[in-house]
Amino acid sequence: MAKLCVCCDAQREMTAFVNETHQVVFRDLTRDVDGLSGFRCGACGEIEYDQASADRYAEAGDALIFEARMAVGIELRRIRKKLRINQVEASALTGGGHNAFSRYETGKVIPTPAVVNLFRLLDRHPEAIKELRRA
């Protein structure tokens, strides 16, 4: 029986594919997932994985998000220690509640780009922390 695309109006028959390698992307991280099978729409490019492939693709995505959180957490902790401020002081600088930095550093929460950008700036110009403390 023909499998029709549910994503576009073309009502095109989807074509089966087997054993392909697709890339999962999250921010600046990527991971290849191989051995994927399913169907592809020739009109819009929509992919519908078979169940096992869908599970593996989703797991790779979850792992990537976890990896990104941990990488950001490790980076923020390193910069915070370089600045010689504790987690409560770092949270006060960036907002988000007094436990925010603990959650960032342990990978429980991904900080906003503004927090990451501020700390990366402070990493390059650590003396600027004095000006922020005066505010």
Ligand SMILES: [Zn+2]
């Ligand atoms: Zn389609």
